Amino acid sequence: MTSSLVALPMVYVGVDTHADTHHVAIEQWITSFGRVARIGVEGTGSYGVELARYLHERGHDVAEVARPNRRLRRSHGKTDTIDAYAAARRLLDKSGVTAPKLRNGATEAVRALRVARNNAVKATTAALNALRGLITTSPEILRSQLRGLSRAQLVATCAAFRPDAGRLADPVQATKLALRSLAARFREAKDQADQLERHLHQLLEQVAPNTLGVFALGPDTAAALVISIGDNPARLIGKAAFAHLCGVAPIPASSGKTVRHRLHRGGDRQANQALHTAVIVRLRYDQRTRDYVARRTTEGKTKPEIIRCLKRYLAREVFRAHRTDFRGPGSSA
Structure with a gap:
């Protein structure tokens, strides 16, 4: 046998x-x-x-x-x-x-919440853009009333409109009804986005506290990086593999006597965007990052080159933090 x-x-x-x-x-x-x-x-x-x-x-x-x-x-x-x-x-x-992502653990839950949250954010942007576009072509009596208002004031004013439903042939009344509808749509999508972000933050605090604790990472950017790694980070053999996955690893681009490297243009673009966003935040609020930029600038590096280096360093930090999360008591391992 x-x-x-x-x-x-x-x-x-x-x-x-x-x-x-x-x-x-x-x-x-x-x-x-x-x-x-x-x-x-x-x-x-x-x-x-x-x-x-x-x-x-x-x-x-x-x-x-x-x-x-x-x-x-x-x-x-x-x-x-x-x-x-x-x-x-x-x-x-x-x-x-x-190696494929398993999609059977907490990371899949993070992905589901992030998809819904991002969709709600897009809905708020679409509603606000439609509202402002409609105001641009609305009758002057409405434009003069809404001109110069902040976003919160604009939404509140439009939501408070009381159009005459029996006079919708009048452009003023029809526009008031349309503006009120768009303001209500904006508020509903905004409430959903805020609620989903709170849930996403709570979930990340539970399953990836160290990753969420990396300076300049918020719930959305931390979620994007956690999703990129997946529920089975062992499929990534090291921090270099994670950098390659995020599109921040330099790859050879040499020919003849020219020896150079260029940035990897592939990888997970959402993870790459998350790293870029975090680096921009660090450039504004982190003194160590600003000192690094000043030093590298004196060495002849351009700002795009410096940002690429910072994204590579941040990818290493995120990878170490996520490995700690995955091996910790709150992990799904």
């Missing part, structure tokens, strides 16, 4: 995921089906998220497989079956294969 099990060949499985269907391909290590060695899933962050979660919970080694490149698609064509076989082959040559 034991010898027959050992003789079973290794099987590599590729999956092309879609909203309603998944296409599976099996690349055989020898000649026939055997023990599943690894499963490559395309789209573990979207359509394949539940499949990856299901397979991981049952002890399978799951990998995130990148989509086939355009050159391969031009030469071999494009079908779901071909993409599934391409996913399986990538497991063999290990090109474009990474």
